[in-house]
Amino acid sequence: MIRTTGLQWGVAGRPLTPPLDLHLAAGSLTAVVGANGCGKSSLLRVLAGLQKPLAGRVQLAASGLGAIGYLQQQTAIDRQFPVELAELVAAGLWRARLPRAARRARLDAVLAAWGLSELAGRPLIALSGGELQRGLLARLELTEAPLLLLDEPVAALDEAGQQLLWQRLADAQRRGCTQLVVCHDLAGAREHLPDCLVIHADGCRHGPSRALLTAPLAQVA
Numbered sequence: 001m002i003r004t005t006g007l008q009w010g011v012a013g014r015p016l017t018p019p020l021d022l023h024l025a026a027g028s029l030t031a032v033v034g035a036n037g038c039g040k041s042s043l044l045r046v047l048a049g050l051q052k053p054l055a056g057r058v059q060l061a062a063s064g065l066g067a068i069g070y071l072q073q074q075t076a077i078d079r080q081f082p083v084e085l086a087e088l089v090a091a092g093l094w095r096a097r098l099p100r101a102a103r104r105a106r107l108d109a110v111l112a113a114w115g116l117s118e119l120a121g122r123p124l125i126a127l128s129g130g131e132l133q134r135g136l137l138a139r140l141e142l143t144e145a146p147l148l149l150l151d152e153p154v155a156a157l158d159e160a161g162q163q164l165l166w167q168r169l170a171d172a173q174r175r176g177c178t179q180l181v182v183c184h185d186l187a188g189a190r191e192h193l194p195d196c197l198v199i200h201a202d203g204c205r206h207g208p209s210r211a212l213l214t215a216p217l218a219q220v221a
Helices: 040-047 085-093 100-113 129-143 159-174 186-192
Strands: 002-008 020-024 029-033 055-060 068-071 147-151 178-182 195-198 205-208
Touching: 029 040, 029 159, 029 186, 040 055, 040 147, 040 178, 068 129, 085 100, 085 129, 100 129, 129 159, 159 178, 159 186
Parallel strands: 029 178, 029 195, 068 147, 147 178
Antiparallel strands: 002 020, 002 055, 195 205
């Protein structure tokens, strides 16, 4: 569950929207859409506790170390870091207290689920953007965090990768995971993400994606 009361974010003295009162139920799967620079990524950072809000309150049902999984944009990833893909993905098990064999089994399973088994030994610099994105998503899945904040997870994914993403998000929702997904693909959001938060300088709107995303974004907002 996510609840915000009078929430504002942005640069000091320059909030990006009027105060936002929002309630997202536990297990909800919600798209976050809006024009470039409207504050989508900033909102996720506020919810993740990485950026202070300008005003208002945030209440999260998920609390404690490891309760929030956050996917940042690829531009924040150092592709030169000397680590192989399997090591990157395995970092998602940092909280898991499992025997070595069980950890390996879970890692192998998630690599296979994301179509990465044959790439496990490749360094990050040798991966395509889509391969790296699937690796980052696989790592996040291994955390089993009850709240996922995903900043443009569709970025760099080809059509097959996108279909895999939508499937894994739906699977996570069925497990009760609450997910907030920044998305520029309005058609994909309308088809695969049941709820939607449209961010606009004049105010935010929240409701069913199929109702809100029936027009170009400029008209929706």
